[in-house]
Amino acid sequence: QVQLVESGGGLVQAGGSLRLSCVASGRSVRVSGFSTLAMAWFSQVSGKEREFAAAITRSGSNAYYTDSVKDRFTISRDNTRNAVYLQMNNLKPEDTAVYYCAADISGLGGRSRGTYDYWGEGAQVTVSS
Numbered sequence: 001q002v003q004l005v006e007s008g009g010g011l012v013q014a015g016g017s018l019r020l021s022c023v024a025s026g027r028s029v030r031v032s033g034f035s036t037l038a039m040a041w042f043s044q045v046s047g048k049e050r051e052f053a054a055a056i057t058r059s060g061s062n063a064y065y066t067d068s069v070k071d072r073f074t075i076s077r078d079n080t081r082n083a084v085y086l087q088m089n090n091l092k093p094e095d096t097a098v099y100y101c102a103a104d105i106s107g108l109g110g111r112s113r114g115t116y117d118y119w120g121e122g123a124q125v126t127v128s129s
Helices: 027-032
Strands: 003-007 010-013 018-025 038-044 051-056 063-065 073-078 083-088 097-104 123-128
Touching: 003 097, 018 027, 018 038, 018 097, 018 123, 038 073, 038 083, 051 073, 051 083, 063 073
Parallel strands: 010 123
Antiparallel strands: 003 018, 018 083, 038 051, 038 097, 051 063, 073 083, 097 123
16 A cells, blocks of 8 residues: 655746645555655646646656646656655646646556556645736
């Protein structure tokens, strides 16, 4: 099992920045290690499906983004702290959503929501115009 806890959401004006953090814990993390998990961030607007935002491989050597956030968001991880981050710059009102951290215990990761086994509770990000 993996528990994920997000933090760092909030209200920001357009053009501003936020940094989301997600810390992992649980038996799978203790036994196998955080570095065995592929991690990702997804966003969800009320009434719509959860959508892929960014993903990072187990070692952190590769990252993937949806086109709408490329060049503005950066996903990173610190395997010594069991943490994954999403640095969000030049935020736009259309970025407003709940952002969810997700973990894939197979380590394969990717852009598909169905790949991920564990989810956090979400962090609200609101961008005002």
